[in-house]
Amino acid sequence: MTAIDTTLSATDAAALAEALPPRPPRFATTRRVLGSPKGVIGLLLMLGIAAMAALAPILFPLGPWAMVGRPYIWPGAGTTLMGTDVLGRDMTAAMFWGAQISLLVGLVSAAVSLVLGIAVGSVAGYFGGGTDAVLMRLTDAVQTVPAFLFTIVIVAVVSPSITSIVLAISLVSWPAVARLMRAEVLSVRKREFVQSCKVIGMSDARIILTQVIPNSLSPVIVIASVLVASAIITEAGLAFLGLGDPNVMSWGTMINLGRPSIRTTWYIALIPGGFVILTVLALNLLGDAINDAFNPHLRKR
Amino acid sequence: MGHYLRRRLLQSVVVILVIIMGNFILLNSVPGDLVDVMAGRGGDMDAELMASLRERFGLDQPLPVRMIDYVGNVLTGDLGYSWPHSQPVLDVVLQRLPATTLLVVLSVMVSVLVGTVTGVLAARHAHRAVDIVLSMIVLAFYATPIFLTALGMMLIFSVKLGWLPLAGLTTAGAQEGLFATALDMAEHLVLPVASLSMFYIAIYARLARASMLQVMTQDYVRTARAKGLSEVNVILGHALRNAMLPVVTMAGLQITELFGGAVLTETIFGLPGVGRLAYDAVFSRNFPLMLGILIVCSFIIVLVNLAVDLLYTRLDPRVELDQ
Amino acid sequence: MTPSTRICASGDPMTAPLLSVEGLRIETTGRKPAALIEDVSFTLARGETLALVGESGAGKSLSAMALLGLLPADAIRVTGGRIVLGGEDITHAAPRRLRQIRGGAAAMIFQDPLSCLNPVLTVGRQIMESLKLHKGLTGAAARARAIELLELVRIPEAAKRLDEYPHRLSGGMRQRVMIAIALAGEPGLLLADEPTTALDVTISAQIMTLLDQLRADIGLAILLITHDLPAVRMIADRVAVMYSGRIVETGGADAIFAAPAHPYTRGLLSARPQGAMAAGAPRLTEIPGTVPQPSDRPSGCAFRPRCPAATALCAAERPAVRPLGDGRVACHHAGTAIIQGAA
Numbered sequence: 024m025t026a027i028d029t030t031l032s033a034t035d036a037a038a039l040a041e042a043l044p045p046r047p048p049r050f051a052t053t054r055r056v057l058g059s060p061k062g063v064i065g066l067l068l069m070l071g072i073a074a075m076a077a078l079a080p081i082l083f084p085l086g087p088w089a090m091v092g093r094p095y096i097w098p099g100a101g102t103t104l105m106g107t108d109v110l111g112r113d114m115t116a117a118m119f120w121g122a123q124i125s126l127l128v129g130l131v132s133a134a135v136s137l138v139l140g141i142a143v144g145s146v147a148g149y150f151g152g153g154t155d156a157v158l159m160r161l162t163d164a165v166q167t168v169p170a171f172l173f174t175i176v177i178v179a180v181v182s183p184s185i186t187s188i189v190l191a192i193s194l195v196s197w198p199a200v201a202r203l204m205r206a207e208v209l210s211v212r213k214r215e216f217v218q219s220c221k222v223i224g225m226s227d228a229r230i231i232l233t234q235v236i237p238n239s240l241s242p243v244i245v246i247a248s249v250l251v252a253s254a255i256i257t258e259a260g261l262a263f264l265g266l267g268d269p270n271v272m273s274w275g276t277m278i279n280l281g282r283p284s285i286r287t288t289w290y291i292a293l294i295p296g297g298f299v300i301l302t303v304l305a306l307n308l309l310g311d312a313i314n315d316a317f318n319p320h321l322r323k324r
Numbered sequence: 325m326g327h328y329l330r331r332r333l334l335q336s337v338v339v340i341l342v343i344i345m346g347n348f349i350l351l352n353s354v355p356g357d358l359v360d361v362m363a364g365r366g367g368d369m370d371a372e373l374m375a376s377l378r379e380r381f382g383l384d385q386p387l388p389v390r391m392i393d394y395v396g397n398v399l400t401g402d403l404g405y406s407w408p409h410s411q412p413v414l415d416v417v418l419q420r421l422p423a424t425t426l427l428v429v430l431s432v433m434v435s436v437l438v439g440t441v442t443g444v445l446a447a448r449h450a451h452r453a454v455d456i457v458l459s460m461i462v463l464a465f466y467a468t469p470i471f472l473t474a475l476g477m478m479l480i481f482s483v484k485l486g487w488l489p490l491a492g493l494t495t496a497g498a499q500e501g502l503f504a505t506a507l508d509m510a511e512h513l514v515l516p517v518a519s520l521s522m523f524y525i526a527i528y529a530r531l532a533r534a535s536m537l538q539v540m541t542q543d544y545v546r547t548a549r550a551k552g553l554s555e556v557n558v559i560l561g562h563a564l565r566n567a568m569l570p571v572v573t574m575a576g577l578q579i580t581e582l583f584g585g586a587v588l589t590e591t592i593f594g595l596p597g598v599g600r601l602a603y604d605a606v607f608s609r610n611f612p613l614m615l616g617i618l619i620v621c622s623f624i625i626v627l628v629n630l631a632v633d634l635l636y637t638r639l640d641p642r643v644e645l646d647q
Numbered sequence: 648m649t650p651s652t653r654i655c656a657s658g659d660p661m662t663a664p665l666l667s668v669e670g671l672r673i674e675t676t677g678r679k680p681a682a683l684i685e686d687v688s689f690t691l692a693r694g695e696t697l698a699l700v701g702e703s704g705a706g707k708s709l710s711a712m713a714l715l716g717l718l719p720a721d722a723i724r725v726t727g728g729r730i731v732l733g734g735e736d737i738t739h740a741a742p743r744r745l746r747q748i749r750g751g752a753a754a755m756i757f758q759d760p761l762s763c764l765n766p767v768l769t770v771g772r773q774i775m776e777s778l779k780l781h782k783g784l785t786g787a788a789a790r791a792r793a794i795e796l797l798e799l800v801r802i803p804e805a806a807k808r809l810d811e812y813p814h815r816l817s818g819g820m821r822q823r824v825m826i827a828i829a830l831a832g833e834p835g836l837l838l839a840d841e842p843t844t845a846l847d848v849t850i851s852a853q854i855m856t857l858l859d860q861l862r863a864d865i866g867l868a869i870l871l872i873t874h875d876l877p878a879v880r881m882i883a884d885r886v887a888v889m890y891s892g893r894i895v896e897t898g899g900a901d902a903i904f905a906a907p908a909h910p911y912t913r914g915l916l917s918a919r920p921q922g923a924m925a926a927g928a929p930r931l932t933e934i935p936g937t938v939p940q941p942s943d944r945p946s947g948c949a950f951r952p953r954c955p956a957a958t959a960l961c962a963a964e965r966p967a968v969r970p971l972g973d974g975r976v977a978c979h980h981a982g983t984a985i986i987q988g989a990a
Contacts, residue, residue, distance in 0.1 A: 160335065160338045160339060160342055166580070169583035169622075169625070171585065171588075172587060172602060176614050176615070180353060180611065263471050264591065264603065265607070285479060300468050300469075303468075308463075543759060544764055546757070546763070547763045547765070547828075548765070550749055550754070550755045550757075551750040551754075552777075553776070553780065565767050639767060640766070641814065642814050
């Protein structure tokens with residue numbers, strides 16, 4: 024803001040300060056999220072998954088691929104907690120290392136989709152007219168193609184790797200963000216403080232970055248946890264189909280490995296499946312809590 | 325109404341064109357072209373022959389020209405040739421379409437019905453035991469990916485209990501006759517449809533509950549009560565119809581997503597549909613087929629979206645004003 | 648036997664009032680119940696219009712909702728008094744009987760006709776629904792009657808309007824449709840809850856005229872809830888003034904407008920009609936302060952903190968309703984020199 028201040032007269036600055044939206048008390052939303060049982064359970068579960076990811080190299084320094092014993096040892100039967108897989112690898116190690124991959128793919132894909140969606144949505148909403156029409160038809164087109172099918176084809180064309188998977192997931196999930204962002208920007212751009220910024224001659228880029236985007240973010244933040252969850256599901260689905268990164272052990276990879284023997288040693292597929300469900304559940308709970316915190320009026324109903 | 329629908333129709337045409345062009349870009353980012361594929365299949369092929377083949381297929385043309393050619397071809401139904409099937413891509417996809425259509429239609433029906441009823445029930449008993457139990461079940465459904473539901477159901481109902489067939493759409497060498505065949509097919513479809521529906525049941529239940537709670541506070545519901553309508557008629561005749569509006573929108577989205585979900589369920593349950601075809605195409609690196617499937621599915625979805633819009637204007641006469 | 652014939656059968660319809668409310672008390676449920684309405688009594692005869700006036704929060708709408716058993720049972724309850732409609736005590740009538748009465752013997756119209764009409768159903772369907780329910784009319788007969796009703800509420804090209812959706816109609820037209828729906832069950836009593844608040848002045852006057860014509864033509868008894876004082880003056884026979892859950896003054900409309908006895912009524916009448924009044928949230932700038940919340944009403948007279956004539960007696964003792972002239976008033980000082988001087 025200092026850069027702007029130098030170009031403004033004192034009265035302009037005062038008028039601008041007047042017109043700016045009031046800032047809510049800091050951490051109010053965080054406190055509301057942590058005040059709900061959903062938020063607390065969700066957060067604790069996510070912290071648990073994050074701890075698994077962080078502890079994987081310490082607890083299982085040999086990595087997820089090391090063979091520790093006979094194949095098909097049932098959970099609890101041998102020395103390992105969750106048994107061994109088809110090749111005698113430690114399932115527990117695979118689960119801990121897999122947490123890294125799921126979180127990585129989930130967070131990075133969500134971040135990339137957010138950046139893409141926020142960029143497209145705010146530009147379309149702010150400029151309107153032809154720009155809006157072009158960007159929205161592009162959004163329509165991406166949303167029309169079945170997301171998972173599209174992801175499969177992109178990964179197959181580029182060949183499977185963590186990068187291509189993250190890229191493919193982001194490429195199909197930004198439209199939802201863009202739509203939300205556009206709707207919010209359409210209302211924000213009419214507000215007084217944006218108009219004041221235009222009057223004092225601020226550039227469009229600066230207005231979008233410093234005024235429009237910060238004031239349109241709440242609905243987008245609310246869906247962030249859904250984006251992470253759906254990215255984790257998509258990655259697991261891809262790996263399950265055999266389209267995972269062959270160099271990393273993810274939960275989906277293990278489900279895929281366990282599938283041929285699902286009639287007998289079903290734990291190999293079910294344990295990683297349970298971790299996927301648990302993570303998604305945690306993210307949904309957290310998402311619900313954040314949603315409630317951002318829309319407190321909805322809770323009273 | 326005409327104006328609104330005309331606009332949506334025009335938008336749909338643009339969307340189709342964008343998708344076809346996107347496909348062309350995707351197809352061209354694959355290393356090697358059609359002639360390389362033929363060369364790979366046919367063993368040795370000298371450079372001169374390859375060059376003449378490229379000329380014949382128009383592959384020597386500049387990119388924009390080829391893009392226009394491609395769009396033209398797709399619009400006239402030429403989606404390329406699938407060598408492993410020795411058939412045009414469109415024919416291969418169309419043969420597999422009925423099984424997927426059956427799966428998708430049944431799944432939408434089941435999830436809308438079960439989900440809406442659950443949501444309305446939860447809304448009627450909001451914040452009481454019924455609602456809390458239902459919302460916990462819904463939360464579990466909502467967190468379970470389709471392929472895990474499918475695997476779990478298969479494990480329980482086919483492998484352990486043996487109640488339902490493991491895979492396929494029909495039993496080989498089963499009884500003849502229309503009724504017997506239909507029954508056999510239905511048995512095979514229970515698990516795929518159920519596993520494809522569970523996640524969406526959760527979505528519709530959440531949507532219908534929230535929507536119902538919102539609608540029940542509206543003034544026209546009070547009017548309906550003031551008329552002397554019974555609570556059942558207030559809900560069925562006045563509230564539900566309004567509460568269904570977001571459900572209809574979601575149904576359109578669900579159909580889009582089911583074409584993706586079908587890849588997983590059809591693969592797991594061995595159903596001869598488009599999803600399974602896509603899976604095979606990916607692993608045989610049959611790119612024309614992959615993109616052909618993408619285009620056909622997108623085209624169907626565009627039509628479905630138009631149908632949903634049409635239905636929406638029927639259900640909510642105010643739509644024309646919002647535009 | 649339809650409800651309306653039963654009404655005529657019980658008692659003498661010419662002398663007994665159609666509606667009589669005695670000592671009505673409404674409380675919130677829950678651990679700390681608060682009285683929203685206390686000791687509200689009034690009567691209403693056929694072909695008569697009674698206006699219930701007062702600021703927002705006085706409990707006017709609540710009283711009307713209670714008459715039809717429309718209060719949300721889990722939050723608000725009638726805990727005392729009697730509601731007698733056409734000789735029948737309906738205070739604690741069974742839900743089934745209440746449904747017959749709603750839209751049958753007694754119908755209700757509301758403030759905002761756009762939000763009160765179901766947006767996804769045609770006008771005709773919403774009228775015919777009531778016809779089917781209360782008159783057993785279906786098909787062509789229902790349609791014909793619906794057209795008659797639309798004509799009755801002076802909607803031009805009635806047959807064409809039947810297939811329109813509410814959003815296509817103007818505000819005044821929508822309120823006429825609401826009235827047509829209300830009349831479908833041929834009610835003796837019409838509860839009109841701020842029927843013109845959402846409408847502009849000229850349309851509002853037209854709706855009031857229509858209500859008055861209906862009263863005269865079909866002998867409708869109208870309970871008009873409003874803060875639109877010009878409208879009250881135009882069509883009301885009698886006026887009941889409510890303040891903070893109680894009726895503080897009742898009397899003939901002419902008498903009250905000519906010589907208001909309660910200081911609150913005086914303040915209400917001297918308030919200039921202004922934009923804010925029509926917008927639904929009237930503030931009486933002439934009387935400082937606001938209506939107290941039901942949970943923290945002052946001791947004695949609830950109007951005491953805002954009253955220019957309040958004395959120690961007003962704080963110590965709640966004024967009882969007593970006859971004064973032709974009407975009744977609940978004020979210790981009404982009719983005395985203190986009031987005349989303060990106003």
